[in-house]
Amino acid sequence: ALAALRPRDLAGRRVVVTAGGTREPLDPVRFLGNRSSGRQGVAIAEAARDRGAEVVLIAAHLEVPAPPGVELREVATAQELRTATLAVAADADVVVMAAAVADYRPESVAEAKIKKEQQGDELTLRLVRNPDILAELSAHPAAGRTVIGFAAETEPGDEALLALGRDKIARKGCDFLVLNRVGWTEGFATPDNSIVIVSRGGDIVTEASGSKRQVADAILDLVG
Ligand code: CTP
Numbered sequence: 001a002l003a004a005l006r007p008r009d010l011a012g013r014r015v016v017v018t019a020g021g022t023r024e025p026l027d028p029v030r031f032l033g034n035r036s037s038g039r040q041g042v043a044i045a046e047a048a049r050d051r052g053a054e055v056v057l058i059a060a061h062l063e064v065p066a067p068p069g070v071e072l073r074e075v076a077t078a079q080e081l082r083t084a085t086l087a088v089a090a091d092a093d094v095v096v097m098a099a100a101v102a103d104y105r106p107e108s109v110a111e112a113k114i115k116k117e118q119q120g121d122e123l124t125l126r127l128v129r130n131p132d133i134l135a136e137l138s139a140h141p142a143a144g145r146t147v148i149g150f151a152a153e154t155e156p157g158d159e160a161l162l163a164l165g166r167d168k169i170a171r172k173g174c175d176f177l178v179l180n181r182v183g184w185t186e187g188f189a190t191p192d193n194s195i196v197i198v199s200r201g202g203d204i205v206t207e208a209s210g211s212k213r214q215v216a217d218a219i220l221d222l223v224g
């Protein structure tokens with residue numbers, strides 16, 4: 001029924017979706033990661049495909065299967081995600097940055113497994129900043145391209161959450177920012193989601209909740 005309500009309004013459009021969570025290696029067997037499952041990003045890729053778009057899914061450690069009918073590019077680290085995204089963003093009509101990108105990576109990656117015997121009772125990790133892909137895309141706008149960012153925040157209050165979102169979109173410079181609340185029990189492996197979308201000027205343009213597919217369609221309505 002939903003498919004009938006939304007005809008192929010993205011036919012011929014090129015949509016790039018990043019999804020999942022990057023992992024930054026510490027040594028050959030360990031990494032710093034995050035709890036993103038990739039479900040919301042995968043739902044967006046699927047919805048865009050169903051609405052007729054040509055979809056590239058840039059996937060970092062998805063916990064769910066990648067949908068058929070989209071071009072899949074698998075990446076591990078933030079730097080790989082950046083390279084893959086910039087390579088396809090140039091002629092995209094829409095870029096959706098749903099991936100949870102590591103803000104920092106270990107300054108150096110150990111060649112061999114880190115051993116307790118060499119470290120003793122404490123281990124200090126030195127991390128360096130990763131490039132901000134969303135800010136970079138937004139700093140070099142392409143004519144006719146819409147860039148959509150995500151912000152998953154732990155702020156419990158609605159007004160404070162919105163204030164964080166408005167600050168963030170002003171800093172990032174993307175066209176839209178999809179805000180949602182996350183926590184120990186909310187947001188990650190769950191089938192449902194609840195979002196607010198703000199425009200660059202800080203206005204609320206959409207509020208949606210429901211299945212990740214319903215939320216995906218509400219996000220794509222921004223460009224449909
Ligand atoms: N993002 C990105 N590159 C990074 C970090 C984040 O492209 N190195 C993107 C994410 O994919 C997301 C948006 O930026 O679409 C917001 O990510 P978020 O972590 O909420 O924002 P940050 O600017 O990293 O701020 P914070 O300190 O709150 O983590």
Ligand code: CA
Nearest residue numbers: 100101102103
């Ligand atoms: Ca971040």
